[in-house]
Structure formats: C-alpha cells, structure tokens
Amino acid sequence: MKIVIVNPLWSFVNYPPVNLAELAAYLIKNGFKNTTITDLNFEIKNKFEIDGILEKSLKMILKQKPQAVCITCNAVQMPFVCELSALIKEKTKIPVIIGGVMASLAPDIILKLSKADFVIRGEGEKTLAELLTGIKNKEKTDKIDGISYLSKNGVIVNHKDRMLMNIDELPCPEFKLISKNLKNSANVWLTASRGCAYKCKFCSGNEIWKMQRRKNPQSIAAQLKILKTKYGIRNFVFGDDCLTLNKKWLKELCLKIKPLRLQWGCLARIDLIDADILKYLYEAGCRHIYHGIESGSAKVRQGLDKKMAKTNEFILDVVKKEIAAGFETTCSFMTGIPFENESDMIKTAELAGLTKKAGSRIQLWLLTPYYGLKMLSEYKNRLVKIERQPAGLQADVFDRGQMFLYSAFIKKYSKYNPDNFMFLPQGMTESGFVKLFAKMRSDLNIDVNKKQLTAKEIFILKNIKQ
Numbered sequence: 001m002k003i004v005i006v007n008p009l010w011s012f013v014n015y016p017p018v019n020l021a022e023l024a025a026y027l028i029k030n031g032f033k034n035t036t037i038t039d040l041n042f043e044i045k046n047k048f049e050i051d052g053i054l055e056k057s058l059k060m061i062l063k064q065k066p067q068a069v070c071i072t073c074n075a076v077q078m079p080f081v082c083e084l085s086a087l088i089k090e091k092t093k094i095p096v097i098i099g100g101v102m103a104s105l106a107p108d109i110i111l112k113l114s115k116a117d118f119v120i121r122g123e124g125e126k127t128l129a130e131l132l133t134g135i136k137n138k139e140k141t142d143k144i145d146g147i148s149y150l151s152k153n154g155v156i157v158n159h160k161d162r163m164l165m166n167i168d169e170l171p172c173p174e175f176k177l178i179s180k181n182l183k184n185s186a187n188v189w190l191t192a193s194r195g196c197a198y199k200c201k202f203c204s205g206n207e208i209w210k211m212q213r214r215k216n217p218q219s220i221a222a223q224l225k226i227l228k229t230k231y232g233i234r235n236f237v238f239g240d241d242c243l244t245l246n247k248k249w250l251k252e253l254c255l256k257i258k259p260l261r262l263q264w265g266c267l268a269r270i271d272l273i274d275a276d277i278l279k280y281l282y283e284a285g286c287r288h289i290y291h292g293i294e295s296g297s298a299k300v301r302q303g304l305d306k307k308m309a310k311t312n313e314f315i316l317d318v319v320k321k322e323i324a325a326g327f328e329t330t331c332s333f334m335t336g337i338p339f340e341n342e343s344d345m346i347k348t349a350e351l352a353g354l355t356k357k358a359g360s361r362i363q364l365w366l367l368t369p370y371y372g373l374k375m376l377s378e379y380k381n382r383l384v385k386i387e388r389q390p391a392g393l394q395a396d397v398f399d400r401g402q403m404f405l406y407s408a409f410i411k412k413y414s415k416y417n418p419d420n421f422m423f424l425p426q427g428m429t430e431s432g433f434v435k436l437f438a439k440m441r442s443d444l445n446i447d448v449n450k451k452q453l454t455a456k457e458i459f460i461l462k463n464i465k466q
C-alpha cells in the first residue's frame with residue numbers, strides 16, 4: 001500500500017521533518033514498506049509564487065499514486081493543511097488522515113474545515129499503523145483508539161484516547177526519506193524524549209504527552225552518528241520539552257554523544273540546571289541553552305503552575321554561571337497573562353533587563369491562547385479579540401513574511417488563529433497594555449517583528465510592496 005506523509009508548506013526556512021521520518025520508520029517496520037515523505041516546505045522552492053500553489057502541491061502528491069495521504073498539522077500549518085486536504089477530497093477518493101498538535105487539540109475544527117476522513121489525536125505511530133491496516137484490509141475502522149471522524153450524520157466521534165507506547169519500540173527515523181533536505185542542514189531538531197513531567201497551564205501540547213518517556217541514549221547517539229557521517233550535520237537542537245529532568249539519563253546521553261564532537265543546543269527549565277549538568281552538557285558539545293522564565297513575578301510563575309520555587313536571584317545566578325561556563329543563553333519571557341497586573345509586567349521587564357545585562361539573549365512574547373491550553377477554559381472571560389500584528393503586538397504563529405505572502409489563506413482562517421486573541425492583564429485597558437508592551441520592548445531593545453525574515457525575503461517583500 002502506497003502511503004504519502006506530507007509536511008505542509010509553512011515556513012521560509014527548511015526544517016527537515018525528523019518527527020515525520022520517525023513516524024514513517026514505524027510504518028515501514030510494521031509492514032508499510034512503500035511509505036514516503038513529501039516535504040512541500042522543501043519541495044516548493046519559490047514560496048513567493050502563491051498562485052496555483054495548492055494545485056502544484058496536489059500534483060506532487062498524486063504523481064506518487066498514494067492509497068492514503070497523511071498530513072501533519074500544527075497551528076501554523078493549519079490554513080494550508082485544511083485547504084490542501086479539502087482539495088484532495090474534492091478531486092480524489094483517496095483517504096486523508098491528519099495528525100499533529102493542532103489536529104490533536106482541535107479535531108472537530110480540523111475535521112470540519114479539512115474534509116479529511118480521519119484525525120489522529122496524540123501519539124501517531126500505533127494509531128496510524130492500525131488505521132492503515134484497517135483501510136488496507138477494508139475492515140471497520142471506527143473503533144481504533146485515538147481516532148476522530150465525522151459520523152454519517154455529521155457528528156464528531158472522538159474514539160477513546162490511545163495509551164502511550166513503549167518508547168523503545170520506536171525504530172531509528174528513516175532519514176533517507178528526507179535525505180535531500182537533511183544534507184548539510186543547519187536546522188535539524190530532534191527529540192531524545194517525549195513529554196514533560198510538569199503541567200504548566202500555558203503550555204500547548206503537554207496534555208498529549210502526559211509524562212516524560214526517555215529514549216535509550218545509545219540509540220540517540222546512533223541517530224546522531226548517521227546524521228553526521230551520512231548527511232554532514234555538524235550542529236543540531238534537542239527540542240525535548242524537558243531534557244534535563246532526569247540527571248542520570250542526561251549524563252548517560254551526554255557521555256554517549258560526546259565522542260561525536262557535534263555542537264548543539266537545548267531547551268531546559270532553569271531550576272533543573274546545576275554545576276554538574278552544565279559540565280556534562282558542555283563536554284558533550286552543548287553551547288546554547290534556552291530557558292522559559294516566563295515572568296519576573298514569582299506570584300505569576302506560581303499561578304502559571306510552573307512549579308518553580310526559585311527566586312529571581314537564583315535565575316540570575318544560573319544565567320551568570322552559564323555565561324561564565326561558555327554557553328550562549330536565551331531567556332524567554334511572556335506577558336498578556338490574565339492574572340498578572342501592571343506591576344508584574346514591570347517585574348518581568350526588570351528581570352529580563354538583568355538577564356540581558358548578565359549576557360543572556362532575551363525574548364518577550366505574548367501568551368498565545370492555543371487550543372487545548374488549560375488556561376483557555378479557566379480564563380475565557382479575560383480573552384480579548386485583537387489582531388496582534390496590526391496592533392504592533394508580537395504575533396506568535398505567523399511571522400511578518402508569512403502574514404504578507406499567505407494573507408489569503410490566513411485571513412480565511414482568522415477566526416481560528418490564536419494570534420487574533422490575547423488575555424488582558426488585570427486592571428489594564430487594551431490601549432494601556434499595547435503601550436506598556438511597546439515600552440518594554442523598546443527599553444529591552446527587542447524588535448520581535450524582525451523575527452525569521454532573511455535578507456532575501458526582506459528584499460523580495462520590499463520589491464513586491466513597491
């Protein structure tokens with residue numbers, strides 16, 4: 001059975017979809033040998049030629065004569081995925097299956113807008129293999145754990161959740177299916193674990209993974225060795241939710257990857273860093289650590305269920321130690337938190353300023369109300385509709401270039417775009433917030449609007465505008 005897994009068009013930068021190579025590897029191991037990945041984000045070279053882009057994508061998929069098309073979908077990819085899936089369903093009878101974070105958190109919206117046959121919620125490997133087996137054997141597929149579909153009378157059926165799998169059953173990602181985009185790439189992200197032990201209220205997706213499962217360090221080292229020797233990869237990022245959670249495992253991982261002499265970065269909670277951890281990380285080639293600090297107010301951090309009983313002095317001390325040890329550090333902060341007030345925002349600006357002075361890079365975001373966030377139901381009454389980009393606020397989902405070029409898609413789905421909403425802090429008006437946010441940004445010398453645009457893109461955008 002021919003299966004095509006699709007990475008939709010979504011970014012100006014090519015990020016090899018290692019997550020899809022892992023999904024494909026599981027299918028291949030389980031009998032679906034004829035599985036390929038079509039990375040439209042890589043294949044479509046001229047992302048500025050928007051006319052006919054969906055038809056072009058459809059052609060690339062159909063020429064492989066698929067018997068099932070499986071598309072990944074997060075919040076950024078959603079407009080393109082819905083358009084592409086609806087086009088496939090309009091022109092063919094091929095089953096379309098959509099998975100990924102956005103599909104998992106809002107299966108009803110995705111099923112209705114995409115006309116797809118199935119959404120797979122959560123961990124995809126086992127559910128997809130079972131569903132494809134059912135389709136191949138023309139068996140009933142409605143009782144497969146983890147699937148959602150529209151019943152004949154148009155009602156959404158969310159069949160029960162699938163249990164998380166034994167992570168050791170995952171084969172090595174099928175890198176050869178994405179070999180062209182991997183070759184010498186500087187944008188490789190991979191994960192050595194799945195999930196997180198924490199349940200921060202603002203985190204999108206932690207409901208999917210529920211807890212942390214860690215892969216065997218030896219198998220991660222083997223994957224990295226292939227990436228280095230076959231694809232010329234010299235640096236990468238561990239995108240794990242919480243890489244430094246388990247010290248024993250982290251140490252083993254670091255020891256196994258050290259001989260590869262690769263340079264890498266990771267995301268880590270600042271309260272899970274100590275001198276020992278910094279030593280293993282550095283020796284294993286880690287040079288960049290990204291911390292989500294979120295707020296300068298301990299009360300707000302607590303309200304976010306960050307479960308980080310540390311002071312601002314502790315945070316600053318860790319940042320200084322990291323810089324002194326030779327790491328590049330990034331501290332990420334956010335505002336637009338429904339239970340913060342103006343004075344909390346000022347505390348955030350102060351802490352961000354101090355970490356910057358200590359040598360860290362800083363980011364300041366707005367809390368984005370993604371589907372499925374615990375905060376969304378709890379603070380629905382504090383949500384305001386605001387088009388962030390025109391209001392001069394940072395937009396989390398679509399960057400400036402995407403907004404400009406893909407505006408037709410994006411506008412059509414604007415109701416579902418979390419960038420068009422924000423939580424208003426306590427005691428603040430919309431205009432007061434916008435003003436204070438701009439001041440914080442300017443005092444900290446952050447221009448988030450410059451995010452992700454390359455010189456070439458800026459050049460092209462300028463020319464189109466003239």
Ligand code: B12
Nearest residue numbers: 015019070071072074075099100120123124189204239397
């Ligand atoms: C790597 C990564 C990136 C990389 C992308 C690299 C790449 N190759 O695509 C980069 C750095 C570019 C990136 C950017 C952004 N990202 Co990001 N990213 C991640 C990260 C850390 C890891 C993804 C991953 O590999 N996970 C591991 C695999 C196993 O999980 P998975 O991809 O979800 O796939 C599983 C299931 O979802 C499912 N599945 C997935 N696809 C499919 C398809 C089918 C057909 C099926 C059946 C199943 C299925 O099965 C898979 C295996 O079980 C996740 C966090 C996370 N822990 O997942 C965030 C995450 C996906 N990113 C997120 C966000 C918000 C962003 C940004 C908007 C951030 C920003 N502020 O700018 C930008 C988008 C930029 C833009 N405007 O274009 C959110 C998405 C939220 C949402 N609701 O959609 C996440 C979940 C982080 C978070 N916790 O909030 N990101």
Ligand code: SF4
Nearest residue numbers: 196198199200203241
């Ligand atoms: S620690 Fe990070 S990954 Fe874990 S729940 Fe909190 S924000 Fe999400």
